[in-house]
Amino acid sequence: SNSFSRNFLRNFLHDYFKTYLIDIAPFEDLDKYPLVIELLFYIHDHGKHNIDNDNKWVWAKGFRDTLTEMKIIPDDNCYVISRDESETILIPEDQEQKLIINIYMINK
Numbered sequence: 001s002n003s004f005s006r007n008f009l010r011n012f013l014h015d016y017f018k019t020y021l022i023d024i025a026p027f028e029d030l031d032k033y034p035l036v037i038e039l040l041f042y043i044h045d046h047g048k049h050n051i052d053n054d055n056k057w058v059w060a061k062g063f064r065d066t067l068t069e070m071k072i073i074p075d076d077n078c079y080v081i082s083r084d085e086s087e088t089i090l091i092p093e094d095q096e097q098k099l100i101i102n103i104y105m106i107n108k
Contacts, residue, residue: 013066014069016062017062017063018066021066021067024070024072026073027072027074032105033079033080033081033105034079034080034081034082035082035103035106036081036083036085036103036104036106037060037064037085038087038102038103038104039056039059039084039086039087039099040086040087040102041053041056041088042091042095042096042098042099043088043089043091043097044091045090050088050090051088053088059086060084063101082106083106
């Protein structure tokens, strides 16, 4: 079912991100907000079969939800995270594919 697939993907992403976020201290100073989440996808070039950036929204959603669930941020609303950015960087087949996520503070 569609609900089962969604839950499976959600749980997979949460488990994936938790392994990398386990040692991240919570953001406690509200002056640090809002934040920008930047996702950099380093992928092999598959021509017409490359996934469009707008179809990678689930990665940003999963990351934001995991940050909130782990209480690293108080919420993932627009007061805390005001912008998501994503970029696809095409790499040669002999390089390892990876996802790099940067979190920036917006200067007020």
